[in-house]
Amino acid sequence: MSYEPPRPIRGLLLTPEDREAPARARRLCSLGLGERAEPALDAFADHLARLTGAPYAMVNFVGEERQFFAGLRVPAEGPPARADGTRRTELGRTLPREHGFCPHVVVRHKALVLEDVCDYPRFAGNPVVDEHGIRSYLGAPLIDSTGMALGTVCVADVAPRPWGRAGLETIKSTAAELAARLERRTDDGLPL
Template identity: 75%
Template sequence: MRYDPPRPAGRLLLTPEDKEAPARTHRLLQLGLGERPEPALDAFAGHLASLTGAPYAMVNFLGEKGQFFAGLYAPDTGLVMKEDGTRPVMGRFLPRDHGFCPHVVVRHKALVLEDVRDYPRFAGNPVVDEFGIHSYLGAPLIDTTGTVLGTVCVADVSPRPWGRTGLETIKATAADLVVRLEGPGNGGALL
């Protein structure tokens, strides 16, 4: 399978190049993750939403083809109303150039965006216009091999002051989930 890295938009590379995508895809397959929704990860996302008070929470695995939310907490209310009177549906798959998780994965570090519109690099992201996402908090899922499997993240349609408490919470939940994902003997026993 061929992997095409993102192309720069003008002088600013909006979606970072992910040279680790092939290795990550292989590791996710070893662990049996990233190809189907997982009820336990949906529950984990719901718990994360409850912990942070965010209306949306995800456990996101990034592969060569894009992003997959194996864990998703996304109630139908709250997303922006479109001109035709409908609301967008947040599904389980996003292209690689949507959202902020690709930045977390490539950086290997948590990302706090209290108002994404304050950052030119992030303000033009498709999730801002398509879903009305205005704040984001995410942390990488780094396993014992050093592979970043994906992220745990929360989002809101309003700006949010996540603060140090939010950052510590998202990092702690990411670390906890990695232990659960790798399971006894690192065989990928899920929760």
């Protein structure tokens, strides 16, 4: 019996090509975003977690090579253990661009609802599933007045979760609210 390696699945891009990435990186730099944690964005993420009942909430700015969580709320008890009892990696402020689901939201300029990531082969193999135990995701793009998606507002859970229409409307409205606040902040020179 011989072993034949699996053939690659044609057309299945795990991380979408992002032609806006260089322009987005310049725009984020001009807005002073995506390089440091911001207490106001941490508070926004905490509010979003309470609003949705999700253990994880993020304000994520997507650059050319990485994602940066300028706003982050993680559960105090840390990520769940793996089936073999070993601990998973704690979610930090940065992720490679090919990890997670936010790059898909940014490229598509549309909200993404994944009630159980394992139901979608395209997303089930994403490193955040194994490394951090993420099983469900809800995210919407932060679209500025130029029409550019700067990043996302998102929540995630370690269990499958029916986000429903209410969850979708909540994430979309909070993303629009935050995008407007970010631009007002830079226009007026005020903090969030």
